[in-house]
Amino acid sequence: MTAQRSGAGANDGSTHRPRVAVFRPDDDRLRDAVALLDSLGVKPVADSMLAVEPTGALPRDDAAFVVFTSKTGAELVAEEWTAGEETVCAIGEPTAAALREHGISVDVVPETFSSTGLVDALGDSVDGSRVEIARSDHGSDVLPEGLWDAGAYVHETVLYRLVRPDDAGESVRLAAEGDLDAALFTSSLTVEHFLAIADERGQREAAIEGLRAAVVGTIGEPTRETATDHGIDVDVVPHTADFEALTEAVLDRLEGE
Structure with a gap:
């Protein structure tokens, strides 16, 4: 073959x-x-x-860090969500590029494009801070658990659901x-x-x-x-x-x- x-x-x-x-x-x-x-x-x-089913939800606006985990999520909210003083994090260059294309500055992109990579990149900087995770309804527990262990207060917003065609x-x-x-x-x-x-x-x-x-x-x-x-x-x-x-x-x- x-x-x-x-x-x-x-x-x-x-x-x-x-x-x-x-x-x-x-x-x-x-x-x-x-x-x-x-x-x-x-x-x-x-x-x-x-198949992607958008929920219409947007990331909350009272977090110190906002994390986007996918290009899909970034594209769904980029035209309606405006970053303030939050530290914007993106897992993967495609996710970061989708945000930047809509004028949203990205502050953190981990070298390792994974939940563990982002937790390692943020390190102690999230201790005592609120972190918003904006993603699908099928995200793994690795990211929120890692951030909790780092001392963050974690909230998740489901931007879209993933269903089987x-x-x-x-x-x-x-x-x-x-x-x-x-x-x-x-x-x-x-x-x-x-x-x-x-x-x-x-x-x-x-x-x-x-x-x-x-x-x-x-x-x-x-x-x-x-x-x-x-x-x-x-x-x-x-x-x-x-x-x-x-x-x-x-x-x-x-x-x-």
Whole structure:
């Protein structure tokens, strides 16, 4: 199984194009992911496992620190929320860029794009201060617990809910039939939704077996832990927590097989 990284033979049928499942929300992120995979000579299986439902809520305005954990959250509030004297924190450069594009200055972006990285970056500076976390309804406990342990008073505002699209599941069928070459899980929720569909179809065992024969990549340790806790073998976790790094790492592994 060899990925055609240069795209050679990708469209003429002369070379097998590995099927690579991608689970990003059905917006620019999924379209960009499909374009990237196609340009690298593999066959994208666009199977969005996440749909965004905005709540209409905005971050509270009495916190000393406001934390945005995703590009989605930043984009949802950027036109309606104005920063005051708060220290604005963003996990990841895409999140920071979305805020800056709307004129919101970002004060802290941790070197490690994760909840743990942000807690480490803030250190003792949050001791005794109110910290507002603005994110989805499926954020992990790592960030609030870490901030509480650092002495902060933590409040969370849910900016959007992440739900499973009704038409999701093509990748589950392919995995269960042994026709999936790789899977790119970008959050714990994508793993959970994949397995929920497999359960509903009575294909959980077959789907997990199909993933064992494929190359499975996850972004970040929390996603890896979720996958392994549910019996999915994870082959690749890139050092950089972004989709392009995940794609490159998974395709490197495919080329080596």
